[in-house]
Amino acid sequence: MSDSEDVLAANEAFYRAFGAGDFDAMTAVWTAGQDATCIHPGWPPVRGREKVMDTWRHILVEPPRPPICPLEAGAFVYGDSAVVVCYEAIGHIYLSASNVFVREAGGWRLVHHQSGQSEKVPKSVIEQSGKTIH
Amino acid sequence: MSDSEDVLAANEAFYRAFGAGDFDAMTAVWTAGQDATCIHPGWPPVRGREKVMDTWRHILVEPPRPPICPLEAGAFVYGDSAVVVCYEAIGHIYLSASNVFVREAGGWRLVHHQSGQSEKVPKSVIEQSGKTIH
Numbered sequence: 001m002s003d004s005e006d007v008l009a010a011n012e013a014f015y016r017a018f019g020a021g022d023f024d025a026m027t028a029v030w031t032a033g034q035d036a037t038c039i040h041p042g043w044p045p046v047r048g049r050e051k052v053m054d055t056w057r058h059i060l061v062e063p064p065r066p067p068i069c070p071l072e073a074g075a076f077v078y079g080d081s082a083v084v085v086c087y088e089a090i091g092h093i094y095l096s097a098s099n100v101f102v103r104e105a106g107g108w109r110l111v112h113h114q115s116g117q118s119e120k121v122p123k124s125v126i127e128q129s130g131k132t133i134h
Numbered sequence: 135m136s137d138s139e140d141v142l143a144a145n146e147a148f149y150r151a152f153g154a155g156d157f158d159a160m161t162a163v164w165t166a167g168q169d170a171t172c173i174h175p176g177w178p179p180v181r182g183r184e185k186v187m188d189t190w191r192h193i194l195v196e197p198p199r200p201p202i203c204p205l206e207a208g209a210f211v212y213g214d215s216a217v218v219v220c221y222e223a224i225g226h227i228y229l230s231a232s233n234v235f236v237r238e239a240g241g242w243r244l245v246h247h248q249s250g251q252s253e254k255v256p257k258s259v260i261e262q263s264g265k266t267i268h
Contacts, residue, residue, distance in 0.1 A: 035210045037219045039230045042253040045219035047208055074181055076169045076245070078236045081215035083246045085171045085179035096173045098232055098248045102212045111210070112217045114232045116250025119176035 007075040007082040007101050010108040014099060015070045015088075021060045027053060031102065031109040039114035041095060066091040071125050082108065087118060089129035094121040141209040141216040141235050144242040148233060149204045149222075155194045161187060165236065165243040173248035175229060200225040205259050216242065221252060223263035228255040 001009070010029065017025035030036055036049040040059070046052050073086035080103040088095040100112035135143070144163065151159035164170055170183040174193070180186050207220035214237040222229040234246035 034212065037208070037210055037217055037232075039219065039232060039248075039250070042251065043230065044221070044252055044254055044256065044259075045206075045208070045230050045232075047210075047219065072179075074171070074179070076171055076181075078168065078245060079214055081212055081234075081236070083171055083234055085173065085181065085246075087178070096177065096179050096248070098171075098173060098179075098234075098246060100215075100217055100232075100234055100246075102215070111212060112219075112232060112234075114173075114230070114248045114250070116173070116248070117176065118178055120178055122178065125178075 003077045003082070004075040007077060007084060007108050008073055010101055010110070011070065011073050011075070011084045011086070011099055014110055014113075015068055018060070019068050021065055023057055023060050026056050026060060029110050031111050032104055032106060034102065034104075034109075034111060036110070037112045039116075041116050069129060070097075071128050087121065087125050088115055089125070094118045094125065094129075137211045137216070138209040141211060141218060141242050142207055144235055144244070145204065145207050145209070145218045145220070145233055148244055148247075149202055152194070153202050155199055157191055157194050160190050160194060163244050165245045166238055166240060168236065168238075168243075168245060170244070171246045173250075175250050203263060204231075205262050221255065221259050222249055223259070228252045228259065228263075 014029045036052045038046045038052040069089040071087040082101045084099040095115045096118040097115035101108040170186045172180045172186040203223040205221040216235045218233040229249045230252040231249035235242040
């Protein structure tokens with residue numbers, strides 16, 4: 001597989017862990033030992049791997065959690081790092097997201113995630129939003 | 135200067151170009167020839183350097199443009215790439231932003247920017263927001 005395909009597979013693993021509420025899978029998706037940052041919708045920046053994983057620990061157990069579906073993900077590779085941009089469909093809400101990956105011994109791992117509400121969503125994205133990656 | 139300091143200087147140059155409405159300076163801050171992506175607040179992801187610069191061309195001429203001030207910027211370096219997270223104070227509005235830089239011949243250049251409204255802003259950030267980088 002090309003780097004882009006590998007990065008997109010890592011991106012799907014992130015949303016699969018998110019959708020399943022699986023904290024162990026979410027931990028495996030993020031960097032094993034490097035710094036990490038995260039900006040959840042409406043949140044301040046969270047800095048440091050441990051603090052980022054703490055936010056996921058809380059988010060993943062929160063009921064009710066509607067399915068989350070990444071749409072139109074595009075990977076942009078810069079040597080040993082990569083940026084993925086995509087939509088996130090959560091029920092009838094659409095967000096625009098950035099996911100930054102770095103190449104580690106275990107593969108492409110997430111070091112940064114930001115997502116925020118998207119007010120303008122193309123019809124093509126809304127039409128796809130019934131589809132999930134599961 | 136360390137990589138972190140260089141990256142933070144590049145981040146300040148981005149906000150200086152933004153605040154000044156200076157399209158040439160904004161062009162110099164972004165990657166010289168690689169792919170770029172951008173998610174403006176509430177927008178869908180914009181993909182491709184030319185399309186990203188087109189959005190800035192329109193944004194930078196839009197009056198009235200209040201001053202924009204980056205606050206509590208933190209740089210996280212991963213070899214030849216780096217993630218900066220910060221607040222953006224625009225008048226009385228606060229946003230949380232991600233800026234991704236890569237090391238190019240000309241220095242650290244922006245390849246991705248996302249910013250979205252921040253609902254929870256620490257008092258320390260509000261107290262600083264009178265200060266600008268100018």
